[in-house]
Amino acid sequence: MKWKDTAIAAACLLLLGGVALAHRVDEYLQATIISLQANQAQASMRLIPGVLVAPSVIDAIDSNHDGVFSESEKRAYAQRVLGDLSITMDGKTISPQLLSWSFPEPAQMREGLGEIRIEYRVELPPGAQHRALTLANYHLNPTSVYLMNAVVPEDPNIRILAQKRNKVQSVYELDYQQTNAVGALSGSSIGRLQHGSTIFSLQGFSVSGCVTSPKGPITFFFYWCCCFPLRCSPLARAGFDPQVFIEAFSAFSASSRHSPWATP
Amino acid sequence: MRKFLAITAAAFLSLPSFAMAQQTPPTAEIVSAANNLLATLSAEQHQRVLYAFDDANQRARWSNLPTGFVPRGGISLKQMSAPQRNATMKLLATVLSPMGLEKVNEIREADDDFKGNGSKRGPGGQGGPPPGGQNGPPQNGPPPQFGGPGGTGGPGRGRPPLSGDMFGSDLYYISFLGTPSTTQPWMLQFGGHHLALNITIAGSKGVLTPTLTGAQPAIFQLNGKTIRPIGRESDKALALLESLDENQRKHAVLAYQVADLVLGPGQDGKKIVPDGLTASAMNAKQQGMLLDLIAEWTGILNEPSAAARMAEMKSDLNDMWFAWSGPTTAEPGSNITAYYRIQGPHLVIEYAPQRDEPGNHVHTMYRDPTNDYGSGLLRP
Numbered sequence: 001m002k003w004k005d006t007a008i009a010a011a012c013l014l015l016l017g018g019v020a021l022a023h024r025v026d027e028y029l030q031a032t033i034i035s036l037q038a039n040q041a042q043a044s045m046r047l048i049p050g051v052l053v054a055p056s057v058i059d060a061i062d063s064n065h066d067g068v069f070s071e072s073e074k075r076a077y078a079q080r081v082l083g084d085l086s087i088t089m090d091g092k093t094i095s096p097q098l099l100s101w102s103f104p105e106p107a108q109m110r111e112g113l114g115e116i117r118i119e120y121r122v123e124l125p126p127g128a129q130h131r132a133l134t135l136a137n138y139h140l141n142p143t144s145v146y147l148m149n150a151v152v153p154e155d156p157n158i159r160i161l162a163q164k165r166n167k168v169q170s171v172y173e174l175d176y177q178q179t180n181a182v183g184a185l186s187g188s189s190i191g192r193l194q195h196g197s198t199i200f201s202l203q204g205f206s207v208s209g210c211v212t213s214p215k216g217p218i219t220f221f222f223y224w225c226c227c228f229p230l231r232c233s234p235l236a237r238a239g240f241d242p243q244v245f246i247e248a249f250s251a252f253s254a255s256s257r258h259s260p261w262a263t264p
Numbered sequence: 265m266r267k268f269l270a271i272t273a274a275a276f277l278s279l280p281s282f283a284m285a286q287q288t289p290p291t292a293e294i295v296s297a298a299n300n301l302l303a304t305l306s307a308e309q310h311q312r313v314l315y316a317f318d319d320a321n322q323r324a325r326w327s328n329l330p331t332g333f334v335p336r337g338g339i340s341l342k343q344m345s346a347p348q349r350n351a352t353m354k355l356l357a358t359v360l361s362p363m364g365l366e367k368v369n370e371i372r373e374a375d376d377d378f379k380g381n382g383s384k385r386g387p388g389g390q391g392g393p394p395p396g397g398q399n400g401p402p403q404n405g406p407p408p409q410f411g412g413p414g415g416t417g418g419p420g421r422g423r424p425p426l427s428g429d430m431f432g433s434d435l436y437y438i439s440f441l442g443t444p445s446t447t448q449p450w451m452l453q454f455g456g457h458h459l460a461l462n463i464t465i466a467g468s469k470g471v472l473t474p475t476l477t478g479a480q481p482a483i484f485q486l487n488g489k490t491i492r493p494i495g496r497e498s499d500k501a502l503a504l505l506e507s508l509d510e511n512q513r514k515h516a517v518l519a520y521q522v523a524d525l526v527l528g529p530g531q532d533g534k535k536i537v538p539d540g541l542t543a544s545a546m547n548a549k550q551q552g553m554l555l556d557l558i559a560e561w562t563g564i565l566n567e568p569s570a571a572a573r574m575a576e577m578k579s580d581l582n583d584m585w586f587a588w589s590g591p592t593t594a595e596p597g598s599n600i601t602a603y604y605r606i607q608g609p610h611l612v613i614e615y616a617p618q619r620d621e622p623g624n625h626v627h628t629m630y631r632d633p634t635n636d637y638g639s640g641l642l643r644p
Binding site for chain 2: 024025027029031033046111113145146147149150151152160163165166167168169174
């Protein structure tokens with residue numbers, strides 16, 4: 001089936017000549033735009049297989065090979081795409097939730113015109129002020145080209161610090177500062193700080209966690225000696241802002257955070 | 265003294281655009297030209313060419329692709345009589361600048377060249393005319409969703425005609441959203457393969473965003489003359505890049521590939537996180553070069569509207585970004601094969617060579633994420 005489709009596509013390409021060259025031919029364009037919010041990120045993916053790539057994509061979607069994309073096949077393919085993503089927040093893997101999908105007809109895809117659209121969401125666990133959201137797309141890697149971008153956040157508490165991409169844009173890291181994250185940490189009884197492989201779970205006055213990185217004990221010491229007492233001290237209750245210490249702590253944490261950045 | 269001279273020079277430079285912005289824009293002339301065209305149309309054509317101002321589907325019904333693949337609304341030049349075509353071209357000459365009209369015509373001429381000669385590369389490097397150029401390929405299946413939502417029913421609102429025309433300078437469509445008016449907002453759309461002009465007119469103000477231009481071939485010969493419809497956009501960007509010093513280039517030249525437009529059809533109103541070199545890190549000459557490059561898009565519209573837009577660009581200058589991805593050289597007279605993007609608070613420009621024929625197939629996008637389809641003008 002796959003070979004037959006490929007042969008048909010190649011024949012179409014030869015027949016259409018320049019027509020086929022008016023659009024994508026031998027690549028699978030996968031474009032993602034991420035919209036970042038305080039507690040979640042929503043992503044919109046456009047997947048456009050070129051005329052020579054379309055047969056293998058159609059084959060992957062149309063699992064029963066009846067020439068029609070059923071709803072269950074569409075959903076299964078959308079889930080497969082999400083399964084080929086690796087998303088981390090501050091180094092911790094988070095799972096995408098499928099929101100919606102739309103597929104063109106197989107005939108359109110064979111002409112290199114079809115555009116698959118997939119929307120998904122990831123919940124972002126609370127964290128420190130400096131955060132790193134990383135997205136790696138491994139879906140049909142050999143034939144794909146990628147675009148990865150984020151929209152400018154509407155939330156004034158979120159400030160983008162840096163974007164990092166590998167050469168082909170299959171891996172994207174968004175470093176940002178979330179000012180209300182500190183509020184969440186200090187104001188609520190539950191918060192979480194992550195420092196590479198060192199994770200502290202704060203619950204009221206009790207701390208549980210594991211300290212495994214070389215800088216972990218220093219971070220632990222720094223936080224408990226400087227930041228936490230200030231938050232609980234009479235100074236804090238009198239209105240003293242310990243923000244400067246929290247900032248320093250966050251900067252230290254971010255500087256030593258292990259990045260999952262890697263080129264596949 | 266130096267400061268005084270700088271202020272004086274800046275005031276002098278901004279004076280012409282300020283003065284032009286104060287001139288009465290030719291809205292009345294545009295409306296008159298639009299009404300002249302509408303008066304030539306039959307009742308059936310009239311119905312096909314007019315849409316409601318808030319018709320979201322028609323607003324988004326544009327694409328880089330040929331009209332045979334992505335049907336446009338309205339009526340094409342091919343479907344018009346000679347007087348109707350003349351009236352359409354007069355309307356375009358009124359709403360666009362001479363440079364803008366020339367660009368539109370060269371894009372159409374490129375499509376004629378493609379219809380006759382096909383791609384220079386062609387399958388297997390042979391080229392040759394596409395069969396769709398002459399008679400059109402069969403149109404099987406529903407219209408693609410790519411490039412905008414497809415509607416159903418009504419003239420210009422469904423599948424492409426089975427005649428299947430694909431390429432050529434007469435396959436460019438005109439439509440109106442709302443009624444041409446000197447006081448109430450309305451839109452004029454004109455486009456086809458590699459062209460989508462979305463012009464919103466609200467009183468004295470004119471907005472050109474979003475607009476797509478492109479060409480394949482992007483270099484061709486016509487009557488012994490070399491035509492490059494998007495040539496200045498290539499040359500001016502390369503000149504700007506070459507003017508950057510090593511440190512500036514480190515920021516401007518991205519370390520990653522950009523395979524296509526990020527904010528092409530269907531991506532209205534999105535403001536992505538910028539990348540590259542900020543214009544605030546450029547010297548005055550480089551900033552001037554950047555503005556001159558931007559003028560290749562702002563200047564498509566008639567002069568008063570273009571001048572008002574350039575005044576906005578100048579005031580945004582320090583918040584602009586310039587990013588480049590791909591080869592940093594090009595042969596003289598040829599087009600760059602690199603992607604570049606200019607971004608500002610009210611601007612996104614993308615220049616994206618297509619990977620089938622990078623120097624000879626180009627798409628560009630011009631947006632104002634705060635004012636696509638004049639949305640900013642219409643806010644209370």
